[in-house]
Amino acid sequence: MLLAEVVATVSEVAATRSRLAKIDALAGLLARLEPREIAIAVGFLTASPRQGRLGVGWRGVFGVEVEHADAASLTIAEVDAALDELAAAGGPGSAGVRETRLRSLAAAATEPEWDFLARVILGELRTGALEGALLEAIARAAGRPAATVRRAAMLSGDLGETAVVALTGTEEELDEVGLRVGRPVLPMLAGTAASVADAVAQAGESSVEYKLDGARIQVHRHGDDVRVFTRNLTDITHRVPEIVAVVRGLPAADVILDGETLALDEDGGPRAFQDTMARFGADAERDLVLRPWFFDILHADGRDLVDEPLRVRRAELERIAGEHVIPGILTADASEAEEFSRAALAAGHEGVVVKAIDAPYAAGRRGSAWIKVKPVLTYDLVVLAVEWGSGRRTGMLSNLHLGARDPETGEFVMVGKTFKGLTDELLRWQTDYFPQMETRRTSYAVHVEPTTVVEIAIDGVQRSPRYPGGIALRFARVKRYRPDKTAAEADTIQTLQALLR
Structure with missing residues (x-):
C-alpha cells in the first residue's frame, strides 16, 4: 500500500467530528492492507512506529531541507525499512547516518507525506481520539466483536499485534489473547472529579489512595526474572535495579503489579517529578534511589485477577506487596475521604484517587x-x-x-505552550484577533505584542532547560481569556518558580 493512502485517511479522520465517519474511514483502510502491512500501518496511525525509539529529535526532523517528490510513490513497507535503519544507527557516526537516511526519506516523500511522517517519528500525531476509533475500526474490518478486540488489545498491550490477529487469525486465536507474565498490558486510567465528595458520590464505597507525583510503573516477575515497564510500556528494567530487588523479595513467584515510583528527599517527602523522570534516563546518575508503591495486582502465581473486584485484588496485593502498598483507606464517607485527601496533600502528594471497590481492572480504559x-x-x-x-x-x-511576567526586567518569560481547552469559537476568534497584534511571522507561528492575558489551568510546573525561566507548565489548558486584565497584572515568573519543591 502507498503511504499516501494512510495520509489521506488520517486527513479524513482529522477533518470530521463524527466518530462513525472516523471508524468507517479507518476500517476501509485496514481492509485494504496486506497482512505484513497491518502492524506497520497501525504504528503509523498511532504515531508509535513498531521500531520504538528512533534516536531522532525535533531538530533532526525539522532541520531536513530537501525538495520533496512531486508524486506519491512511497509504500509503507519502504518507510518501515527506512525506520529500521534509523533505529539501528548507533555508535560513532550514527548522527550522520540518521541525517542521511532522513534526507533520503524526506526527498522520496511528497510534502504532505513528509509532514505526516515527521509527526509520526516525533510521536505527535493528533487526530482526535484516533486510538479508540481505531479499535472499533479493527473490529469492523475483521468482523469481530468490538469488546473482544478491545480486551485483546488491553491484555496484549500491542494494538498492532491485536490488529494482525483480528484481521488474519481465527476467532479462537483472538479469544486466546490474554495476560502473559513478562508482556506489559495497557494500564487502567483514571477520570477526574472536581472534589473528593463528587468522586465518592460517583464511585460509592471506595479505596481512597494517595495520588503520587511519580512515574507509573508496571512490574512483571517470573521466578527471578523481573521486568519493569513505564506507562507507555517501555522496558526500563536495567535502569531501576532497586525496584527489581524489591520485587524479587516479595512472596510470589509469578506476579504482575501496577504502581508508581518516586524518589524521596532527606526528610522523607516526595522529590520533584522531574527528578524521578531524570532517573529513568539512559545516562542517569544512580545515586538517586527510587522507591516503588503498588496500588494494584493483575496476576498472582497462575491466577489472573483483572476480572476480580478491587476488593479482592487489594487483599491479594496487601498479602504480597506488604509495606510497598500505596497508602489508602476503605470508605463510603465523603468527609472521611476528604480528611484523607488533606493528609495526602500535607505529605506533599498530588491528591487522591478514589476507586470503586467492586470494579474490575479495565486495562487501557479511562x-x-x-x-x-x-x-x-x-x-x-x-x-x-x-x-x-x-x-x-x-x-x-x-x-x-x-x-509569565518578570517584574525585574519588565519582559515576559516563556513557560510553555498549549492548544488544550480551545473551543471552535475561540479558535475563530484567535485567528481573527492575533494577526492584528502581529510583530513578526515565521512559517509556523504568528508572534504578537505581549498584551493579551489568558487564564491557564495547570497541574503544576517542572524544571525545564527549554525555557529561560527554567520551568515548564504541566498539563496546561485554557480556561478563558481575560480582557479585563492588563499584561502588568499577569502572574510573575517568580510565582511559578515557587511551585517547585
Missing part, C-alpha cells in the same frame, strides 16, 4: 471506576505567539506560546 482528585491551579499569563493548527485546525491559529 472511566468512572477510578477518579483522581487534585487541586487545580490557575494563573494569568500573556500570549507571546500563536502557532498555525494542523488537521481539522488547518488555517486557524491554535497553539499558544505562554509567558
Whole structure:
C-alpha cells in the first residue's frame, strides 16, 4: 500500500467530528492492507512506529531541507525499512547516518507525506481520539466483536499485534489473547472529579489512595526474572535495579503489579517529578534511589485477577506487596475521604484517587471506576505567539506560546505552550484577533505584542532547560481569556518558580 493512502485517511479522520465517519474511514483502510502491512500501518496511525525509539529529535526532523517528490510513490513497507535503519544507527557516526537516511526519506516523500511522517517519528500525531476509533475500526474490518478486540488489545498491550490477529487469525486465536507474565498490558486510567465528595458520590464505597507525583510503573516477575515497564510500556528494567530487588523479595513467584515510583528527599517527602523522570534516563546518575508503591495486582502465581473486584485484588496485593502498598483507606464517607485527601496533600502528594471497590481492572480504559482528585491551579499569563493548527485546525491559529511576567526586567518569560481547552469559537476568534497584534511571522507561528492575558489551568510546573525561566507548565489548558486584565497584572515568573519543591 502507498503511504499516501494512510495520509489521506488520517486527513479524513482529522477533518470530521463524527466518530462513525472516523471508524468507517479507518476500517476501509485496514481492509485494504496486506497482512505484513497491518502492524506497520497501525504504528503509523498511532504515531508509535513498531521500531520504538528512533534516536531522532525535533531538530533532526525539522532541520531536513530537501525538495520533496512531486508524486506519491512511497509504500509503507519502504518507510518501515527506512525506520529500521534509523533505529539501528548507533555508535560513532550514527548522527550522520540518521541525517542521511532522513534526507533520503524526506526527498522520496511528497510534502504532505513528509509532514505526516515527521509527526509520526516525533510521536505527535493528533487526530482526535484516533486510538479508540481505531479499535472499533479493527473490529469492523475483521468482523469481530468490538469488546473482544478491545480486551485483546488491553491484555496484549500491542494494538498492532491485536490488529494482525483480528484481521488474519481465527476467532479462537483472538479469544486466546490474554495476560502473559513478562508482556506489559495497557494500564487502567483514571477520570477526574472536581472534589473528593463528587468522586465518592460517583464511585460509592471506595479505596481512597494517595495520588503520587511519580512515574507509573508496571512490574512483571517470573521466578527471578523481573521486568519493569513505564506507562507507555517501555522496558526500563536495567535502569531501576532497586525496584527489581524489591520485587524479587516479595512472596510470589509469578506476579504482575501496577504502581508508581518516586524518589524521596532527606526528610522523607516526595522529590520533584522531574527528578524521578531524570532517573529513568539512559545516562542517569544512580545515586538517586527510587522507591516503588503498588496500588494494584493483575496476576498472582497462575491466577489472573483483572476480572476480580478491587476488593479482592487489594487483599491479594496487601498479602504480597506488604509495606510497598500505596497508602489508602476503605470508605463510603465523603468527609472521611476528604480528611484523607488533606493528609495526602500535607505529605506533599498530588491528591487522591478514589476507586470503586467492586470494579474490575479495565486495562487501557479511562472511566468512572477510578477518579483522581487534585487541586487545580490557575494563573494569568500573556500570549507571546500563536502557532498555525494542523488537521481539522488547518488555517486557524491554535497553539499558544505562554509567558509569565518578570517584574525585574519588565519582559515576559516563556513557560510553555498549549492548544488544550480551545473551543471552535475561540479558535475563530484567535485567528481573527492575533494577526492584528502581529510583530513578526515565521512559517509556523504568528508572534504578537505581549498584551493579551489568558487564564491557564495547570497541574503544576517542572524544571525545564527549554525555557529561560527554567520551568515548564504541566498539563496546561485554557480556561478563558481575560480582557479585563492588563499584561502588568499577569502572574510573575517568580510565582511559578515557587511551585517547585
